[in-house]
Amino acid sequence: MPDQVWLDDLYRQHRQPLLLTAWNILRCPSLAEDAVQAAFARLAKLPKPPYEPKLYAFRAVRNAALDCARARARRGRNQFPRTSIE
Numbered sequence: 001m002p003d004q005v006w007l008d009d010l011y012r013q014h015r016q017p018l019l020l021t022a023w024n025i026l027r028c029p030s031l032a033e034d035a036v037q038a039a040f041a042r043l044a045k046l047p048k049p050p051y052e053p054k055l056y057a058f059r060a061v062r063n064a065a066l067d068c069a070r071a072r073a074r075r076g077r078n079q080f081p082r083t084s085i086e
Contacts, residue, residue, distance in 0.1 A: 004044060006049045006053055007040065007043055007044060007049075007053075010043075010053050010054065010057055011040060014054060014057065014058075015036070017058075018036050018039075018057060018058065018061045019032050019033065019036055020032075021058055021061050021062055021065070022035035022036055022061050022062075022064070022065040025062070025065040025066060025069055026065050026068060026069060031065075031068055031072075032065065034068065035061055035064040035065040035067075035068050036061055036064070038064040038067075038068075039057065039060035039061040039063070039064040040057075040060075042060060042064075043056070043057060043060055
């Protein structure tokens with residue numbers, strides 16, 4: 001297994017902005033966490049760190065969030081949780 005220190009550092013340094021990226025698409029904290037976890041699971045399988053790890057991670061999280069949104073829509077759960085202002 002390749003050295004994953006870069007991945008741990010990336011997660012520690014950018015966790016909150018990555019979660020916010022996923023939340024902006026999904027509007028659900030637990031789904032955003034799932035998207036970040038899925039993206040990092042994919043990143044962990046890379047044979048070596050990408051050229052721009054931060055940019056790569058943000059794109060991977062965005063893609064994972066979009067995958068999650070599409071899956072929810074296919075299952076008929078395209079109504080994202082909303083908060084009431086009333």
